[in-house]
Amino acid sequence: LDALVEEVLLAGRLDATSALDPRERVDLLGLLAEEAARVDAEVQGDHVQLQADERLLRRALRNLLENAIRYGGHEIQASVESRGSQVQVRVCDRGPGVPAAYRERIFEAFFRLPGHAEREGGVGLGLSLVRQIAERHGGRVRCEPREGGGSCFVLELPSG
Secondary structure, three states: OHHHHHHHHHHHHHHHOOOOOOOEEEEHHHHHHHHHHHHOOEEEEOOOEEEEOHHHHHHHHHHHHHHHHHHHOOOOEEEEEEEOOEEEEEEEOOOOOOOHHHOOHHHOOOOOOOOHHHHHOOOOOHHHHHHHHHHHOOOEEEEEEOOOOOEEEEEEEEOO
């Protein structure tokens, strides 16, 4: 219940304000590695520093990793890659995947894939928060199919 209240409050704060807390230099690979250790996910990639709200970015990474564990089993791979003016974080799983028709809708607040609420719990706020946090940082998030089965959630942020 505490986690639900915290997520609802954070979503409300993100909706109500347009400015981020003061940004600081964040080691994205280090932050991802810390969060991935909590769920025993494999991490690789580039050391990238970017200006970000560390608390919000940590929440976005945690939500992606926790969703991967909840829906995708325990073969989770996460990575950070610098791509010119963008940084890309990928969190990939080997779950059943997300049908193409739902790949945008899963980022809507309170949306759940049919049948998942009964089996997996949660309320459908995690990915909505990830999208809000990405947009607040001038980035975006998407879901794509993973070769060989599963899903990859891709968080793109400006590297500046």
